[in-house]
Amino acid sequence: xxxxxxxxxxxxGSLPLLLFYVAFFLLPQLYFLRxxxxxxDTVGQxxxxxxxxTIAKVLSSDFYRDAIVxxxxxxxxxxxxxxxxxxxIAYSCVRSRTWGRFIFICVVASMFSSAxxxxxxxRVLLAIDGxxxxxxxxxxxxxxxxxxxxxxxxxxxxxxxxxxxxAAIGLMPVCExxxxxxxEAATGLGSSSWRTFRTVFLPQTWTGxxxxxxxxxxxxxxxxTTPALLGGGRVAILAILIYTAASQSLDYSVAAALSLVLxxxxxxxxxxxxxxxxxxxxxxxxxx
Amino acid sequence: xxxxxxxxxxxxxxxxFTAVDDVSLTVEPGQFVSLLGPSGSGKTSVLRAIAGYxxxxxxxxxxxxxxxxxxxxxxxxxxxxFQHYALFPNMRVRDNVAFGLRTRSISRAQVRPLVxxxxxxxxxxxxxxxxxxxxSGGQQQRVALARAVVIRPTLLLMDEPLGAxxxxxxxxxxxxxxxxQRELGISTVYVxxxxxxxxxxxDEVIVMSTARIxxxxxxxxxxxxxxxxxxxxxxxxxTVLVAERAALDSTAVVxxxxxxxxxxxxxxxxxxxxxxxxxxxxxxxxxxxxxxxxGGAAGVVTGKRFAGLEQLVGIRIEDQTVTAIDRxxxxxxxxxxxxxxxxxxxxxxxxxxxxxxxxxxxxxxAVRQDLAGAAATAAGGESG
Numbered sequence: 001x002x003x004x005x006x007x008x009x010x011x012x013g014s015l016p017l018l019l020f021y022v023a024f025f026l027l028p029q030l031y032f033l034r035x036x037x038x039x040x041d042t043v044g045q046x047x048x049x050x051x052x053x054t055i056a057k058v059l060s061s062d063f064y065r066d067a068i069v070x071x072x073x074x075x076x077x078x079x080x081x082x083x084x085x086x087x088x089i090a091y092s093c094v095r096s097r098t099w100g101r102f103i104f105i106c107v108v109a110s111m112f113s114s115a116x117x118x119x120x121x122x123r124v125l126l127a128i129d130g131x132x133x134x135x136x137x138x139x140x141x142x143x144x145x146x147x148x149x150x151x152x153x154x155x156x157x158x159x160x161x162x163x164x165x166x167a168a169i170g171l172m173p174v175c176e177x178x179x180x181x182x183x184e185a186a187t188g189l190g191s192s193s194w195r196t197f198r199t200v201f202l203p204q205t206w207t208g209x210x211x212x213x214x215x216x217x218x219x220x221x222x223x224x225t226t227p228a229l230l231g232g233g234r235v236a237i238l239a240i241l242i243y244t245a246a247s248q249s250l251d252y253s254v255a256a257a258l259s260l261v262l263x264x265x266x267x268x269x270x271x272x273x274x275x276x277x278x279x280x281x282x283x284x285x286x287x288x
Numbered sequence: 289x290x291x292x293x294x295x296x297x298x299x300x301x302x303x304x305f306t307a308v309d310d311v312s313l314t315v316e317p318g319q320f321v322s323l324l325g326p327s328g329s330g331k332t333s334v335l336r337a338i339a340g341y342x343x344x345x346x347x348x349x350x351x352x353x354x355x356x357x358x359x360x361x362x363x364x365x366x367x368x369x370f371q372h373y374a375l376f377p378n379m380r381v382r383d384n385v386a387f388g389l390r391t392r393s394i395s396r397a398q399v400r401p402l403v404x405x406x407x408x409x410x411x412x413x414x415x416x417x418x419x420x421x422x423x424s425g426g427q428q429q430r431v432a433l434a435r436a437v438v439i440r441p442t443l444l445l446m447d448e449p450l451g452a453x454x455x456x457x458x459x460x461x462x463x464x465x466x467x468x469q470r471e472l473g474i475s476t477v478y479v480x481x482x483x484x485x486x487x488x489x490x491d492e493v494i495v496m497s498t499a500r501i502x503x504x505x506x507x508x509x510x511x512x513x514x515x516x517x518x519x520x521x522x523x524x525x526x527t528v529l530v531a532e533r534a535a536l537d538s539t540a541v542v543x544x545x546x547x548x549x550x551x552x553x554x555x556x557x558x559x560x561x562x563x564x565x566x567x568x569x570x571x572x573x574x575x576x577x578x579x580x581x582x583g584g585a586a587g588v589v590t591g592k593r594f595a596g597l598e599q600l601v602g603i604r605i606e607d608q609t610v611t612a613i614d615r616x617x618x619x620x621x622x623x624x625x626x627x628x629x630x631x632x633x634x635x636x637x638x639x640x641x642x643x644x645x646x647x648x649x650x651x652x653x654a655v656r657q658d659l660a661g662a663a664a665t666a667a668g669g670e671s672g
Contacts, residue, residue, distance in 0.1 A: 188367070
């Protein structure tokens with residue numbers, strides 16, 4: 001049993017899976033994206049010769065451009081807020097002997113609740129006379145109740161909440177990889193907590209942080225339920241517009257063109273993430 | 289560093305479990321003190337309390353006259369070496385060593401020569417630009433050592449620093465650590481479960497068992513004059529014989545090994561509360577004979593093993609098993625042998641009724657007593 005033959009057999013073994021993937025995932029996807037090169041009638045029949053007019057139409061329209069910008073904004077802000085919140089959760093979950101298990105259970109429980117239930121909960125909390133508004137007034141942050149649902153902020157709160165458990169669970173092994181001894185050694189050498197975080201902890205968790213960030217970005221880009229329900233139809237982001245184009249205005253070529261844009265957006269983010277993730281990693285593994 | 293560091297009546301509890309109970313110790317300037325004990329004996333907890341990573345439930349840590357019990361490890365100026373090195377994998381060797389200097393806001397120009405010196409000291413000057421994962425375990429631990437001593441710590445703490453290394457590397461580093469420690473004159477507390485390591489490196493060894501100190505002293509004292517039964521059993525291959533007070537008072541003749549009479553008396557008068565006398569026989573004090581010997585206890589060889597360069601043999605004499613040195617006799621398992629020993633100068637421990645050792649100013653030892661009619665028996669110790 002040499003290594004090559006074993007590897008070849010593995011390749012052969014995964015062939016059905018690959019065929020399945022191509023037949024049921026890749027081909028339909030490509031077939032759908034292909035529609036962006038045409039104009040279509042209401043039953044999805046392509047009209048005319050292939051070209052870029054639909055894509056050009058989408059990219060030149062102010063409405064769609066705004067949607068692209070708010071999609072990027074939503075993804076980036078969701079990613080940042082989620083990471084900032086999930087990082088300490090993951091850290092304390094891994095490090096705290098007494099609270100770790102409890103925090104973990106809470107995180108997992110919130111992940112298993114249905115998106116619809118979560119969103120409806122937020123609609124109650126964020127209502128114009130809801131507890132969040134009352135709290136904001138109580139601590140004097142605002143004088144008047146503020147509109148927190150049916151706009152971008154409501155959607156942002158919802159997506160951050162939805163992503164938080166995923167990011168926290170993803171960051172746990174990342175945080176666990178930095179041994180407690182290292183942190184103790186740093187303290188013993190006279191380092192402040194902030195310095196230890198900045199020079200020891202962050203550099204070692206950076207790559208993990210970036211990849212979890214990418215995951216959050218990509219999932220948020222495709223999120224539909226939360227933006228649809230918390231946005232109240234007033235927040236135009238790509239996922240919702242694709243749905244509207246395909247199921248309400250029955251303009252499949254526009255839907256396909258928007259999908260293509262979303263696809264490029266996520267792809268670009270992944271590439272950027274790979275570059276950024278590399279830049280901070282310390283030792284060049286494998287070199288001697 | 290001319291201050292002594294001491295721990296007074298430390299107690300460390302984790303929930304209901306008491307990891308350290310009433311432990312006191314002092315490290316004199318430049319002294320190398322080992323905490324020796326099996327895992328779970330609380331030695332690491334003592335170290336962590338001294339380092340400041342654990343706040344003891346009771347007791348104090350003093351540096352000179354300053355109480356540092358509740359001071360963060362950040363401000364103690366102690367150097368710590370961990371079992372698994374705890375180097376920062378994201379930094380080069382040079383930056384690892386420089387870490388403790390940078391936190392002390394020392395200028396870059398001053399840091400560099402100090403780091404170079406420290407790396408020179410541990411023989412890794414050529415490795416400054418490497419990352420820890422590109423070094424062997426032994427080299428990594430040397431970097432950790434350099435990182436700990438470069439800040440000129442008041443106290444150097446080491447938690448089983450050689451536990452993850454192979455035997456050769458361990459022996460090499462033992463010598464190196466000791467040389468470095470002497471050269472720099474750094475007071476050191478060293479945790480280990482390896483008896484040989486503790487004895488070969490330390491000025492003082494503190495033996496711990498079940499959260500308490502059960503014996504302490506210089507390696508020589510522990511080997512030749514253990515103060516308690518625990519210490520006598522813990523160290524080396526000692527055979528401990530027990531003589532009750534009643535028997536001592538009546539005859540001053542002690543029945544030695546089973547089936548043997550070895551007359552002796554204690555050199556000093558017994559303390560009033562002495563209830564038992566323990567006779568501590570080291571392996572090299574026992575002699576084996578193939579032929580029946582006057583006063584020899586008859587036994588059977590049950591096993592052989594090497595300890596260091598000595599061939600040790602286990603011998604069962606009735607219900608007692610003793611360890612002796614083969615001395616080139618080539619004894620085989622199952623062979624019948626006769627064991628003798630010379631009582632003169634043998635170390636004795638006095639114990640009270642509840643098993644506590646009786647404290648003594650000077651050492652209690654045995655004096656051979658030639659009783660009429662017992663001369664032949666005593667002559668069994670032919671080595672004199």
